[in-house]
Amino acid sequence: MPPEWIRWIAENIERGVPPQTLIDTLVQHRFERGQATYEVESRLPGYLLQKRAAPAPAAAAAKSSAATQYQYEKMGPQPGNSITIDGHTIGLQMSLAQPHLMVFGNVLSKEECEQLIALSQSKLARSTTVDEQTGKAEWHADRTSSGTFFALNETPLIAKLDQRIAQLMQMPVVNGEGLQILNYQIGGEYKPHYDYFPPDQPGSAQHIAIGGQRVATLIIYLNEVEEGGATIFPELGLTVTPVQGSAVYFSYSNSKNQLDPRTYHGGNPVTKGEKWIATKWMRQREYRSA
Ligand SMILES: O=C(O)CCC(=O)C(=O)O
Ligand SMILES: [Fe+2]
Structure with missing residues (x-):
């Protein structure tokens, strides 16, 4: 990803723009969704990452047993x-x-x-x-x-x-x-x-x-x-x-x-x-x- 876009991601995360909005905007600018998700998520501050990684208790329970329960x-x-x-x-x-x-x-x-x-x-x-x-x-x-x-x-x-x-x-x-x-x-x-x-x-x-x-x-x-x-x-x-x-x-x-x-x-x-x-x-x- 070009450095100007990397800077754009960092600045907008700083400003508190929701990660999904950033990803969607990148996709609109023809970045591939997987790459856009990775570039945004890997730059989220730790607390946000944890928030995303730790879903609501019900969802977390469903997720942890999903592999065996599917x-x-x-x-x-x-x-x-x-x-x-x-x-x-x-x-x-x-x-x-x-x-x-x-x-x-x-x-x-x-x-x-x-x-x-x-x-x-x-x-x-x-x-x-x-x-x-x-x-x-x-x-x-x-x-x-x-x-x-x-x-x-x-x-x-x-x-x-x-x-x-x-x-x-x-x-x-x-x-x-x-x-x-x-x-x-x-x-x-x-x-x-x-x-x-x-x-x-x-x-x-x-x-x-x-x-x-x-x-x-x-x-x-x-x-x-x-x-x-x-x-x-x-x-x-x-x-x-x-x-x-x-x-x-x-x-x-x-x-x-x-x-x-x-x-x-x-x-x-x-x-x-x-x-x-x-x-x-x-x-x-x-x-x-x-
Ligand atoms: O490039 C690959 O082998 C994987 C592609 C992929 O995961 C996808 O298109 O959803
Ligand atoms: Fe895939």
Whole structure:
């Protein structure tokens, strides 16, 4: 993150601006939400951090027993060695019961990955105002990742992939948020986080208001990363290495509205080459972006 933004965060924390407001403003300025959350939270004074880390007693009790109490329900992709959707065969490579997690091969073909990167590259080029000012085409090293979204059915390719992904995840297409594309350059990472909106954080209510809580994630790897860039699940000691076209699926919300903290995950820094992923988040209900 550029130093002027770091200063902006520090000054506004000092002035007592609520952390969630800062995070939302950063996201509006095209910083990636995970990075914005990290940059703000890591600068909160100790007492505020503790306040955020120590939820109300009822919530705290629910949280401490959440890992043991989360009830795993039959949902998402059903285990089988492979699944063929519209003539395209996806292979199951590994699955875990708790949390509910699966790794798939060939979710996208090499050509589909390449087309998705090319489509995103032209969108990203339009959204980087900083680069336009300096006239430089390359990405800023201090920006941990750059991203773009595709609205549902935005192009024929996106429509085809939205269908395939929804069928794989066993969710209605309309419950999906628009496909998010992220590009990480060397040093780019996504610090460990939950994909669901933490119920004890004030900013979550406005997200949950549209389409409900997030219930499941599919992260698709669009290229081969030369070194680094694995998706890590620190609670599980699990590392998923990016392989072009393969994907990791995990679900974390059940019909009782419980959330599974075991799905805590992040993207390790890229140390050589670059990393492209496409992420699909599914909601409890139909999701309409504003
Ligand atoms: O980059 C990764 O491997 C993780 C991405 C991620 O956590 C997300 O898109 O929600
Ligand atoms: Fe995530």
